[in-house]
Amino acid sequence: MMSNQQGKPRLLVSRDHKNDDTVIKVKQAVFGGSTPILIAGPCSVESRDQLLTVASALKKKGVTVLRGGAFKPRTSPYDFQGLGEDGLKIMKQVADETDMVTISEIMSPDKIDIASKYIDIFQIGARNMQNFELLKAVGQSKKPVLLKRGASATLEEFKLAAEYILDQGNDQVMLIERGIRTFEKATRNTLDISAVPILKKETHLPVFADVSHSTGRKDILLPCAKAALAAGADGVMVEVHPNPPVALSDAKQQIDINEFNSFWQGLMDSNLFL
Secondary structure, eight states, X not given: OEEOTTSOEEOTTBTTTOOSOOOEEETTEEESSSSOEEEEEOSBOOOHHHHHHHHHHHHHTTOOEEEOBSSOOOSSXXXXXXXXXXXXXXXXXXXXXXXXXXXXXXXXXXXXXXHHTTOSEEEEOGGGTTOXXXXXXXXXXXXXXXXXXXXXXXXXXXXXXXXXXXHTTOOOEEEEEOOBOOSOOSSSSBOOXXXXXXXXXXXXXXXXXXXXXXXXXXXXXXXXHHHHHHTTOSEEEEEBOSSGGGOSSOTTTOBOHHHHHHHHHHHHHHTOOO
């Protein structure tokens, strides 16, 4: 962090520090460039067949970024917690076969070295947005980081969480709005569309929207994705599973492959995803 002439802090994430947009290149994927990115895949890696089925379907549509959870922070300790390192190994195998970029969540600093061997981008989940030791640890890594907004975090808190990463020397940071907790019960969370243009205006970092976690509803994913893109998002994230009713996590919000194909076509028809 630096100070301007008035003595006010000039954050590394801010446009005051860097006016040009940050563009992050990972293999063939460009985050923050002129073309929006779609990040898609299952909530959790459950098996090689499951992930390969999804990845192959995504690749046919031109999607190059695959998400999947191996370490799952669950509200209940009795829910599926992920396959751990075995899940990361599956992600690498599938990504190598399909030539895709991988994103997966890590939850503690001691998992960084393990995860680095298998995935391309670290995701810091909403529950860990203010896990400052974890933020500093990924800041010392050389991997790009996708940082999710906490469910009760203000935009100022979100930006300062990103600052922890940049302050450690890692400038490959992306922000993702994934819904905040409000009194509204019609959706799982409340998608804060206003966060997109505000973050685009006040930071130089790529900004995305997670339409699956923010809404928790398959029937409104497409209009919410369109809204995020129209607001200036650099891309969206959506969860896709071969058979959502039997998914081990987030079964209600994941879309199947046919639903994904319709979702993809809707984005293409909107002319927002070009």
